[in-house]
Amino acid sequence: MDFSFGPQDEAFRAEARDWLAAHLTGEFAAAVGRGGPGSEHEGVAARRAWERELGAGGWIGIGWDDGEPSEYGNGGPGYGSEGPGHGGGGYSHRRAGLTQQVVWAEEYARVRAPGRVGHIGENLLAPTLIAHGDEAQRRRFLPGIARGEELWCQGYSEPGAGSDLAGVRTAAVRERGTYRISGQKIWTSLAQDADWCFVLARTARGSRRHHGLSFLLVPMDQPGRIEVRPIRQMSGTSEFNEVFFDGATARAEHVVGGEGNGWSVAMGLLALERGVSTLVQQIGFAAELRSVLRTALDTGAAADPVLRDQLVRQWAELRVMRWNALRTLGSSADRGAPSVAKLLWGGWHRRLGELAVRVRGAAATAGPYDWTEKRPYELDAEQWLFLFTRADTIYGGSDEIQRTIIAERVLGLPREPKEAG
Structure with missing residues (x-):
C-alpha cells in the first residue's frame, strides 16, 4: 500500500507552511504550543482570536465538502442577512480531499500552532449537521463555525x-x-x-x-x-x-x-472522533517520545536493555499506528476502525507516560518546593505526562467498551447480557 503524498498534496503542504509562517506572529506567536489536552486553560483569549484568524484564512472546514464545491461558510447567496454566526462577512474556506486534510493537520502540529478551541464545532458538529441536519440548521450554524466565531462543547x-x-x-x-x-x-x-x-x-x-x-x-x-x-x-x-x-x-x-432519532445521530458523530485527528495526535506523541528518549540518554536509563527494548517498541508501535490510520482513513468498510484506533493510541500513550517517569528514576517522584511561599512544586513535563495519560484508556470510550464494540458489531459475537433495572 502506497502511503506517500502526490504533487498536489505537496503543493498544498507548501501553501499551508507559508500561511502558518506568515500568521503565527505577534500575539499568536506567544500562543504557540499552548492549549490542547491537559492545558486547555492556557491562552484562551489568544486562541479564540487565532480561531477567527484561521476562519478568515479559509482553513476551517476544509474537509466538509471533500473536494466538492462549497455550500456553507463562504458568504455565498443567502448567507449574510442575519448578523454574526449566520453567514456572510465575505469568508470562504479552502476545499481539500482526505490526503490534503492530513497534510494540513501535520503542518499545523509540526509548528505547534495554538491548540484549537473550535475543534468540536468544526470536526464533530459540522459534519453531523451536513449528514443529519436540515438546510435551515446548516445555514444557521455552519458559517459561524467556519469563521471561528461560535465555539461548541x-x-x-x-x-x-x-x-x-x-x-x-x-x-x-x-x-x-x-x-x-x-x-x-x-x-x-x-x-x-x-x-x-x-x-x-x-x-x-x-x-x-x-x-x-x-x-x-x-x-x-x-x-x-x-x-x-x-x-x-x-x-x-x-x-x-x-x-x-x-x-x-x-x-x-x-x-x-x-x-x-438522537441515538443514530450521536453514533454518527462518535465515528467522526477518530479520523484525521488521530494523525495529528500522533505528531504530538512523536514529540513526547523524542523527549522521553532524550531523557533516557541523559540519565543513562537507555543502557538498561529492558528499558531500551520498551523504548524501541514504543517507536515501532507509533509507526504502525500511523500506517493503520492512513490505511483506514475515509474507509466506511472497516466498521471497527475507530475502536481499534482508540485501543491502539490509548494504551500506547499510557505506556509512554509510565516510561517517562521510569527513565527518570527516583527523581520523577519529587520536584522543587518554594520554601519561602510554602508552595508545592508544579508538575514538570514527564510527571504531567504520567498523570494525565492514566485517563487515556477511559475517556472517549473505555477499552472495555471498545472491545465490546469490536466483538459485537464487527466480529458478530454474542452480546453481553445487560443487567436489569
Whole structure:
C-alpha cells in the first residue's frame, strides 16, 4: 500500500507552511504550543482570536465538502442577512480531499500552532449537521463555525452514563416551540468557553436505553439555567467540567435528525472522533517520545536493555499506528476502525507516560518546593505526562467498551447480557 503524498498534496503542504509562517506572529506567536489536552486553560483569549484568524484564512472546514464545491461558510447567496454566526462577512474556506486534510493537520502540529478551541464545532458538529441536519440548521450554524466565531462543547456523558451512553437521564420536555432541559452532564471539554452545546437528552418520557433520545443544540448563555463547574484533575488542571441544566431551553427547530432519532445521530458523530485527528495526535506523541528518549540518554536509563527494548517498541508501535490510520482513513468498510484506533493510541500513550517517569528514576517522584511561599512544586513535563495519560484508556470510550464494540458489531459475537433495572 502506497502511503506517500502526490504533487498536489505537496503543493498544498507548501501553501499551508507559508500561511502558518506568515500568521503565527505577534500575539499568536506567544500562543504557540499552548492549549490542547491537559492545558486547555492556557491562552484562551489568544486562541479564540487565532480561531477567527484561521476562519478568515479559509482553513476551517476544509474537509466538509471533500473536494466538492462549497455550500456553507463562504458568504455565498443567502448567507449574510442575519448578523454574526449566520453567514456572510465575505469568508470562504479552502476545499481539500482526505490526503490534503492530513497534510494540513501535520503542518499545523509540526509548528505547534495554538491548540484549537473550535475543534468540536468544526470536526464533530459540522459534519453531523451536513449528514443529519436540515438546510435551515446548516445555514444557521455552519458559517459561524467556519469563521471561528461560535465555539461548541459536547453534552454526552453523565455521572451514571459515561461509556454507556444509552443510559443518559437528562430530560427535555417539549413546550410549544421550545424544549426545557433538566439534568447533568460531566467531562464536558471547553464548556467554560463554549457558546453552544449539543446535548443528547431523553425526550420520550419512560423510554429506555437508545430509544426516545434526541440531539439538541443548546445555547450556553442562559444564566441561572446552565451552570458550569470545573473538575480538578490529578494533573492539577481543569479542562473538563460538570454542566447542570435547570430548565435550560432549546428551540424546537434545533433538534438534529428529528425528535427521537438522537441515538443514530450521536453514533454518527462518535465515528467522526477518530479520523484525521488521530494523525495529528500522533505528531504530538512523536514529540513526547523524542523527549522521553532524550531523557533516557541523559540519565543513562537507555543502557538498561529492558528499558531500551520498551523504548524501541514504543517507536515501532507509533509507526504502525500511523500506517493503520492512513490505511483506514475515509474507509466506511472497516466498521471497527475507530475502536481499534482508540485501543491502539490509548494504551500506547499510557505506556509512554509510565516510561517517562521510569527513565527518570527516583527523581520523577519529587520536584522543587518554594520554601519561602510554602508552595508545592508544579508538575514538570514527564510527571504531567504520567498523570494525565492514566485517563487515556477511559475517556472517549473505555477499552472495555471498545472491545465490546469490536466483538459485537464487527466480529458478530454474542452480546453481553445487560443487567436489569
